[in-house]
Amino acid sequence: WCVPIGTQCLHAAGAALAFKIRKEPRVAVCTIGDGGSSKADFNSALNVAGAMNLPLVAVIVNNGWAISVPRTAQTGAKTLAQKGIAAGLECLQVDGNDLIAMRAAMDHALKRARHGHGGMVIEAVTYRLSDHTTADDARRYRSEQEVKDAWEREPLRRMKAYLKSLNAWTDDEEAALKEQCIKYVDAEVNAYLETRAQPIEAMFDYTYADLPADLAAQRNEALDWEKRA
DSSP, rough: OSSSSHHHHHHHHHHHHHHHTTTOOOOOEEEEEEEGGGGGGHHHHHHHHHHHTTEEEEEEEESSEEETEHHHHOOOOSOOOGGGGTTEEEEEEETTOOOHHHHHHHHHHHHHHHHOOEEEEEEOOOOOSSOOSTOOOGGGGGGGGHHHHHHHHOHHHHHHHHHHTTTTOOOOHHHHHHHHHHHHHHHHHHHHSOOOOOOTHHHHTTTOOSSHHHHHHHHHHHHHHOOOO
16 A cells, blocks of 8 residues: 555556566565546556566455545446456456455465466455545445445454354354454553654654755754754
C-alpha cells in the first residue's frame, strides 16, 4: 500500500523488473482498491508487466465502495479482474471472503510468475464493513441492511464455522487465542508508551545517508529552537 492512490502498483512493477533482471525466483505483489483500479498508475503497471512478462501479481480488493462511490458508478467493466486482459495478463475473480479460495488463487498466481509465465490480476470480491476512515460516515451513502447482509459473509466468521464443522476448532480454543492476543497487544502498547521521546533532530537523522543542504539548514534551525525553548 502507498498513500498516493495507485502508485504502489508502479513500485511493484519496478520491483518485479528487478527480480527478472537478477533472475531471482521472486514475485512482486501489490494490492489496490476497486476505486484505485481506475487510476492511470494501476493501468500503466499492468501494461508494463504484460509487455515485459514481469512476475507481478496485482490484487484488486473490491469492497463495493470507493469511499462513497459505488462499484456500479466506478467503471463500466463487467468485472474488475478483466482490466488485465488488455495488458495480456491472466485474470481471475475470486470470492474475497473465502480465505481458502483466496489462498488457492494466490498460490496459482505466485507459481505462474515464479516459473516465468507472467503476471496476473486477481479481483477479490469482498466488502468494507466499517467506515472508510475515521473522517468517514458510511451511513450517509449505504443502507444499514446492506452492511448487515455483508456481515453474514465476513471471512473470519465463515472460516470459524468451517473449522468447527470439521471439529478442527472449538470455542475453548478461540477463547484461549483471544486471551493470548489481548496479552500480546497490551504488552506491545505498554512497550510503546514506555518508549522515551526522541530528540527533535531524530526526524532528520534517519531519512538520508547524506542530508541535503535545505534539510541540514532546517535541522540546525530546529536545534536552535530547541535550545531556546
